[in-house]
Structure formats: C-alpha cells, structure tokens
Amino acid sequence: MCGKLDCYLQSFAALRTDKNRKRWTGATCCRAPHKPFLLLSILDLIASGSITRNFIEPSFGLAETFAGYWSRVMPIGTSGSVSYPFYHLSTSGFWHLAEQTDSPHERGRTVSSVKRLRELYLGARVDDDLYPLLVMESSREKLRRILITTYFALEIQPSLFEQTIINRGSSQYCDDLLHVAEPLVFYKTPLKPATETKRKIRDQGFRKAIVKLYEHRCALCGIRMLTPEGHTIVEAAHIVPWSESQNDKPQNGMALCRLCHWSFDEGLMSVGREYEVLVSPAVRQDNNFPGHMETLSGRGIFKPQGSYYWPNQKNLDVHRDKIYRK
Numbered sequence: 600m601c602g603k604l605d606c607y608l609q610s611f612a613a614l615r616t617d618k619n620r621k622r623w624t625g626a627t628c629c630r631a632p633h634k635p636f637l638l639l640s641i642l643d644l645i646a647s648g649s650i651t652r653n654f655i656e657p658s659f660g661l662a663e664t665f666a667g668y669w670s671r672v673m674p675i676g677t678s679g680s681v682s683y684p685f686y687h688l689s690t691s692g693f694w695h696l697a698e699q700t701d702s703p704h705e706r707g708r709t710v711s712s713v714k715r716l717r718e719l720y721l722g723a724r725v726d727d728d729l730y731p732l733l734v735m736e737s738s739r740e741k742l743r744r745i746l747i748t749t750y751f752a753l754e755i756q757p758s759l760f761e762q763t764i765i766n767r768g769s770s771q772y773c774d775d776l777l778h779v780a781e782p783l784v785f786y787k788t789p790l791k792p793a794t795e796t797k798r799k800i801r802d803q804g805f806r807k808a809i810v811k812l813y814e815h816r817c818a819l820c821g822i823r824m825l826t827p828e829g830h831t832i833v834e835a836a837h838i839v840p841w842s843e844s845q846n847d848k849p850q851n852g853m854a855l856c857r858l859c860h861w862s863f864d865e866g867l868m869s870v871g872r873e874y875e876v877l878v879s880p881a882v883r884q885d886n887n888f889p890g891h892m893e894t895l896s897g898r899g900i901f902k903p904q905g906s907y908y909w910p911n912q913k914n915l916d917v918h919r920d921k922i923y924r925k
C-alpha cells in the first residue's frame with residue numbers, strides 16, 4: 600500500500616494547473632487553485648461521511664465546500680466554479696468522468712457552471728487503488744498535507760488546515776442537530792479547536808442543518824432561489840438570538856431570505872400561534888416599507904416536513920413578546 604501512496608502523493612503534487620503570474624497571486628504560488636480546492640473538498644466530504652463510495656457527484660455539498668475554500672484564500676469579489684476542475688482533473692490520470700449517455704460532451708469545450716456540468720456528467724470516480732487511500736485517515740491526511748504545502752504559500756497554510764477542521768466539525772454538528780434529541784452533543788473533534796474556530800463550526804453547522812430542513816426556502820415569504828453554483832438565497836436565523844439562548848436546535852431556527860431575516864430581527868415580522876405570518880402594524884405606518892410584506896400577513900409559514908423540527912412555540916413566544924413590534 601505504501602508504494603501506491605507514494606505514487607499518488609507524487610500525482611497530487613504534480614497537478615496540471617494554470618501558471619499565469621498575472622492572474623494568480625503569491626498566496627496560491629502563482630498557480631490556479633481550482634484542482635487543489637476540489638481535492639481538499641473531496642477529502643473533507645469523505646472524512647465527514649458525505650461521500651461513501653468511489654463515485655463523486657457534482658453535488659451542492661461539493662460546490663459549497665469548494666466555495667468555502669475559495670473564499671478563505673482568494674480575494675473578495677472573485678469566484679471560481681467547481682465545474683472547471685471537476686472536468687479538467689481528468690488530465691491527472693486518476694480521475695475518470697462518467698458521462699450522461701444522452702448528452703455527450705464535445706471534448707475540449709469549457710464547462711462553465713455546475714448546472715452545465717450536471718447536464719453532461721453523472722460524476723467521476725478515482726482509481727480503485729486511490730479510493731481506499733482517501734478513506735483511510737492516515738493516508739488521507741498525508742494527501743491533504745501535500746496539497747496544502749505544494750500549492751499554497753506558507754502564511755496561507757494554517758487557514759486551510761483550519762478550514763478542514765471547520766468543514767468536518769460543521770458537518771458533524773449539523774448531523775447532531777438533526778439526529779441527536781437530548782442532550783445535544785456539542786460537536787466531537789479530537790483537535791480541540793480554538794474558540795473562534797468553534798464559533799465558525801457552530802455557525803456553519805447550524806446553517807447547514809436549517810437550510811437542509813427548509814430545502815432552501817424562506818419560511819416567511821416562500822422564495823427559493825439557487826444559483827447554478829449552488830449559492831442559496833436563504834440564511835439560517837435564530838428565533839431567540841444565540842447571544843441570549845445559546846440554542847442552535849432546529850426548533851429555534853428558520854431559513855429566511857435576507858429581507859425577511861432583517862425584518863424578523865427588527866421585529867417587523869413574526870410568526871403566530873397557528874404558524875401564520877405576522878406583519879407589524881409599523882409596516883403600514885411607513886410608506887417606505889415594501890408593499891409585498893403586507894400581502895404575506897396571515898399566510899401560513901413554510902415549515903420542515905417533520906413536525907418535530909417545526910419552530911417551537913415557546914421560542915416564538917419570546918420573539919412575539921420581546922422583539923415583535925405590536
């Protein structure tokens with residue numbers, strides 16, 4: 600097994616990447632970071648149990664994990680699509696694409712979005728010899744280390760190792776929130792992350808759980824929008840703020856679009872005892888508020904499928920009493 604690992608460590612260190620110095624900064628050793636970010640994302644999804652077989656799909660989770668690495672290292676305002684490396688990694692020799700049979704891809708043509716990638720490919724598998732090395736923790740960590748130390752500047756490397764801890768921890772925390780009743784286990788990680796890292800794990804784990812339960816739909820206005828890269832319009836909102844409740848249970852959360860999140864936090868909207876949308880009289884008194892908010896008044900909110908996960912009325916009570924402008 601060791602010989603094979605050495606072989607793949609060399610392959611991971613010799614990925615073909617764009618080396619345009621005008622385009623890529625010293626942070627990524629003047630090289631395009633797409634392929635290393637894709638492989639790091641796959642390692643995290645295998646470690647957290649989201650990928651359980653040798654077939655990697657161009658999933659929302661993969662696009663989201665890739666985007667997390669991207670925003671960690673790349674300048675604000677830039678974005679990269681996981682579709683590029685997903686297609687181009689086939690030059691590595693260990694990555695084998697599975698085409699959609701009814702939509703063959705004209706080779707060499709750019710695949711510019713995850714939506715297009717999904718239309719063309721079912722997914723990809725890695726060499727049968729490589730997959731067990733990705734699953735086994737000791738070899739997986741060596742492969743991760745070679746990616747981070749080969750393709751990223753020394754000062755960037757700690758934040759990438761931290762991102763790994765956040766990705767694994769937040770997936771675990773999300774699972775705990777969705778599946779552990781009482782007591783709620785705070786995430787398990789042997790690495791004892793620093794307080795700020797813990798906060799990020801908690802934030803992202805709560806967000807993952809809420810967005811999943813509400814299927815990317817705003818509980819109050821019902822809007823559901825996803826970009827081709829898997830970016831979602833909704834955020835995870837606490838009903839009783841975390842600073843007061845320290846409560847991340849799904850029953851203290853709702854998925855809300857930005858406008859509804861702000862309105863909810865400002866007390867301009869709330870949820871009634873029959874799970875109907877409440878719109879504050881303050882909205883009607885001010886012509887500057889958008890008219891569509893009033894049309895939501897009295898409509899049923901969008902709730903998760905299982906009633907166990909619906910917002911708890913005790914939490915909504917607190918919001919109605921203390922935050923809602925009656």
Ligand SMILES: [Zn+2]
Pocket residue numbers: 817818819820821822855856857858859860
């Ligand atoms: Zn909304």
